[in-house]
Amino acid sequence: MRFKRRAFPALGSCIQVGAATSRTRGRNLGGGSDRTERNFSFFGAPVGLVFTIDRRLKPHSWIDLGLFAQNVMIAAKARGIDTCPQVAFAPFHDVIATHLNLPPAEVTAFGMSMGYGDPDAEVNQAGMPRERVHDFARLVGFPESLH
Numbered sequence: 001m002r003f004k005r006r007a008f009p010a011l012g013s014c015i016q017v018g019a020a021t022s023r024t025r026g027r028n029l030g031g032g033s034d035r036t037e038r039n040f041s042f043f044g045a046p047v048g049l050v051f052t053i054d055r056r057l058k059p060h061s062w063i064d065l066g067l068f069a070q071n072v073m074i075a076a077k078a079r080g081i082d083t084c085p086q087v088a089f090a091p092f093h094d095v096i097a098t099h100l101n102l103p104p105a106e107v108t109a110f111g112m113s114m115g116y117g118d119p120d121a122e123v124n125q126a127g128m129p130r131e132r133v134h135d136f137a138r139l140v141g142f143p144e145s146l147h
């Protein structure tokens with residue numbers, strides 16, 4: 001995979017913030033740290049996306065939006081482009097709606113940075129830890145060896 005450093009110098013920071021977000025969500029979203037604030041400049045990415053949804057739709061439609069977003073991410077990756085979904089935008093819907101002139105029925109679900117990640121960024125060296133499958137899924141009817 002090829003990355004262009006200058007085009008997207010800070011996507012790596014997104015990964016570190018993501019890790020902090022899952023452990024200390026409240027503090028991270030509200031704390032005003034530099035890294036948290038960089039969410040709102042899309043970590044320097046050349047493209048920033050805002051995903052909205054009709055606020056009248058039910059939870060299953062939010063799942064559809066998540067699947068749609070993941071398809072965007074996979075399609076981008078297939079072209080060598082990196083993404084970072086960012087729920088950090090959600091609490092700021094009113095500001096976003098004003099700037100983007102959103103229809104009243106729409107609500108901001110999340111944002112997404114898109115560009116070429118920097119493989120040399122320190123944060124990209126660490127890698128995110130992955131849960132084992134049986135830590136988040138209960139496999140029924142499969143041999144023990146697959147657990």
Ligand SMILES: Cc1cc2nc3c(=O)[nH]c(=O)nc-3n(C[C@H](O)[C@H](O)[C@H](O)COP(=O)(O)O)c2cc1C
Pocket residue numbers: 013014015016017018019021039083084085086087088089110128
């Ligand atoms: C729905 C969703 C929302 C996220 N919101 C943020 C966010 O607001 N800010 C952030 O830095 N990372 C956020 N992350 C984490 C990163 O987008 C990314 O998932 C994380 O850096 C791990 O990336 P990796 O799975 O490719 O290693 C979010 C992830 C998901 C799935």
